[in-house]
Amino acid sequence: xxxxxxxxxxxxxxxxxxxxxxxxxxxxxxxxxxxxxxxxxxxxxxxxxxxxxxxxxxxxxxxxxxxxxxxxxxxxxxxxxxxxxxxxxxxxxxxxxxxxxxxxxxxxxxxxxxxxxxxxxxxxxxxxxxxxxxxxxxxxxxxxxxxxxxxxxxxxxxxxxxxxxxxxxxxxxxxxxxxxxxxxxxxxxxxxxxxxxxxxxxxxxxxxxxxxxxxxxxxxxxxxxxxxxxxxx
Amino acid sequence: xxxxxxxxxxxxxxxxxxxxxxxxxxxxxxxxxxxxxxxxxxxxxxxxxxxxxxxxxxxxxxxxxxxxxxxxxxxxxxxxxxxxxxxxxxxxxxxxxxxxxxxxxxxxxxxxxxxxxxxxxxxxxxxxxxxxxxxxxxxxxxxxxxxxxxxxxxxxxxxxxxxxxxxxxxxxxxxxxxxxxxxxxxxxxxxxxxxxxxxxxxxxxxxxxxxxxxxxxxxxxxxxxxxxxxxxxxxxxxxxxxxxxxxxxxxxxxxxxxxxxxxxxxxxxxxxxxxxxxxxx
Numbered sequence: 153x154x155x156x157x158x159x160x161x162x163x164x165x166x167x168x169x170x171x172x173x174x175x176x177x178x179x180x181x182x183x184x185x186x187x188x189x190x191x192x193x194x195x196x197x198x199x200x201x202x203x204x205x206x207x208x209x210x211x212x213x214x215x216x217x218x219x220x221x222x223x224x225x226x227x228x229x230x231x232x233x234x235x236x237x238x239x240x241x242x243x244x245x246x247x248x249x250x251x252x253x254x255x256x257x258x259x260x261x262x263x264x265x266x267x268x269x270x271x272x273x274x275x276x277x278x279x280x281x282x283x284x285x286x287x288x289x290x291x292x293x294x295x296x297x298x299x300x301x302x303x304x305x306x307x308x309x310x311x312x313x314x315x316x317x318x319x320x321x322x323x324x325x326x327x328x329x330x331x332x333x334x335x336x337x338x339x340x341x342x343x344x345x346x347x348x349x350x351x352x353x354x355x356x357x358x359x360x361x362x363x364x365x366x367x368x369x370x371x372x373x374x375x376x377x378x379x380x381x382x383x384x385x
Numbered sequence: 386x387x388x389x390x391x392x393x394x395x396x397x398x399x400x401x402x403x404x405x406x407x408x409x410x411x412x413x414x415x416x417x418x419x420x421x422x423x424x425x426x427x428x429x430x431x432x433x434x435x436x437x438x439x440x441x442x443x444x445x446x447x448x449x450x451x452x453x454x455x456x457x458x459x460x461x462x463x464x465x466x467x468x469x470x471x472x473x474x475x476x477x478x479x480x481x482x483x484x485x486x487x488x489x490x491x492x493x494x495x496x497x498x499x500x501x502x503x504x505x506x507x508x509x510x511x512x513x514x515x516x517x518x519x520x521x522x523x524x525x526x527x528x529x530x531x532x533x534x535x536x537x538x539x540x541x542x543x544x545x546x547x548x549x550x551x552x553x554x555x556x557x558x559x560x561x562x563x564x565x566x567x568x569x570x571x572x573x574x575x576x577x578x579x580x581x582x583x584x585x586x587x588x589x590x591x592x593x594x595x596x597x598x599x600x601x602x603x604x605x606x607x608x609x610x611x612x613x614x615x616x617x618x619x620x621x622x623x624x625x626x627x628x629x630x631x632x633x634x635x636x637x638x639x640x641x642x643x644x645x646x647x648x649x650x651x652x653x654x655x656x657x658x659x660x661x662x663x664x665x666x
Contacts, residue, residue, distance in 0.1 A: 203581070273585065273586065273587050274516045274519050274520050274571075274585070275516070275519055290494075291494045291495070293499070294499065318508060318509075318512075319498045319499060320498070321463070321465065321498060321582060323581075323582070323583070323585070324580070324581055325580055325581075326580055326581065326582035327495055327496070328494070328495070328496070328497065328498050328499075333512075
């Protein structure tokens, strides 16, 4: 990811053993524990969800996000289009409806984003899942979620080969979520890990990783995480 | 390797006869006749049901239809699971044909992923292949393949072309015995009870002492409740030929006495899915 070009420039000097880009599950849980402690301190709203009867679990946070009202109506109209169905009549009806509604709704619309940080044993890294809905419970379409991705990231995400933002089944809850594809993680974690190793610092993998991927999908990770959260022993 | 090829073909060409009926909630201009279709076990519902869609849309008003979705006895069917897995999970105990209900409205947003085009299915399929290779070969084989090779895998599945598919898939099924074989076995154990849709864990094909592990070992470790101890000894068919790729496994165990019915459903040979409907005690 070009995002971390600055990290690459800081040099991969030396032939020492490169730090592993991978995270075992136990270290993931320890990183999360430390992350959650800090979240508690700054009231950042993260919690741990344990899967009953196992030592597995994930971090979770819900955020309310104001957006321009036109965002929702325009996107909803687009997402209703389907290769099969839209006739001219239907299209006209939808436009009339939204025109009327738009006139009425001048206040900000609010979206509800729910973020989950899970561990992937296949890729041995954390993965970010999220779902988004309007306040009255209507789930956002992929198109709407896309349009809420920060413009800086949109082009990069669209490069594929397997689109990095897709709808997926949540592996623990079995419900539709959106997921940021993990196959690029190594690209941006490696320089960060090498840098930390070169400077003899230990970093909290989850903090570093979430600070990079979170903003792509409007998840804010305050800077204090990077300074205050330690690495697990 | 000759027998293995037969097993591969049997898996690939496995079919389930299905009868598609339009939901009575849908409004039609004429009566909708049911539509019969032989479904390939290794494929995906939304990939093979274009004819079903066309058949029912003919008797409906265009504006009444949005995304088509399927349901069996009240349960929305997850199109992103292989058809064979869906059948084994939900209907393996019932008489054929498999009676599936077709819907065009009230898409269950909280249960099903959207599938608005074949490229969504392709992305999902390739994502599964990639994840399986991450487990088997740290992703090295899939990443070394060219884009056209990936496309060939997909086209082979889409067009039901066994040779075309396996020309590429055999690379993904290479089993480097000098390195102990696959790093981990890609498998998922699907279940119908509870929230969690499947169990997926890291499982090495070889024990720390160097013994080749079998499917029975995997089940014993992860789903001990399904494997009764001495009272119900598992048939010898559970032993896996260590030379044979896991994807070649095809076992259909007759339903034992409760609580579990076990069938293994290797799909494309790059992953193995175990459908384990667990009946309540």
